Amino acid sequence: MPNNLRDHVSQICVLNACSHAGLLHEARTIFNEISLKTESIITTMVDCLSRLFMFDEAQQLIEDYEKTNTPSIVMYMSLLSGARNNRNSNLSEKIYKRMKTLFPNAKESLAAGVVLLSNIYSSLGKHEEAKTFRSNQIEELGVKVKVGLSWTEIKGHIV
Numbered sequence: 001m002p003n004n005l006r007d008h009v010s011q012i013c014v015l016n017a018c019s020h021a022g023l024l025h026e027a028r029t030i031f032n033e034i035s036l037k038t039e040s041i042i043t044t045m046v047d048c049l050s051r052l053f054m055f056d057e058a059q060q061l062i063e064d065y066e067k068t069n070t071p072s073i074v075m076y077m078s079l080l081s082g083a084r085n086n087r088n089s090n091l092s093e094k095i096y097k098r099m100k101t102l103f104p105n106a107k108e109s110l111a112a113g114v115v116l117l118s119n120i121y122s123s124l125g126k127h128e129e130a131k132t133f134r135s136n137q138i139e140e141l142g143v144k145v146k147v148g149l150s151w152t153e154i155k156g157h158i159v
Helices: 008-020 024-033 039-051 055-066 075-087 089-102 107-122 127-142
Strands: none
Touching: 008 024, 008 039, 024 039, 039 055, 039 075, 039 127, 075 089, 075 107, 089 107, 107 127
16 A cells, blocks of 8 residues: 555545455455554444455454454454345344344344344245334334435426
């Protein structure tokens, strides 16, 4: 990486670009060159590995990080998102259970995890299981899932 791109923010941006482009070799090279691996840097690498369905390596990175740092829910959400993209319900369930154990008070993030996991069930045709899981978990968490909204403007009018 050029010397003028060696600040923390630039490193995250370049790693993130590699992650979204599927450039694992380049991401690994950059990651290995970074001397101070912050939570954000490691999370971005976990995201890269998860997007390429390299879950064992992503989990190992998280485990190594947790040897000297407190767990990061963002890392687990990146891992869970990758498992969702892979439609891997077994791994997703394990990740979600781990998140509930490590972050019992992170209700909003856990609710997002519930949505991801229920979406996996739906994508596998398990619609009733998805519905039951989602309603039970959201009730257990005691939160309300925020509905996403978007607007489109056409010729000066919002539709």
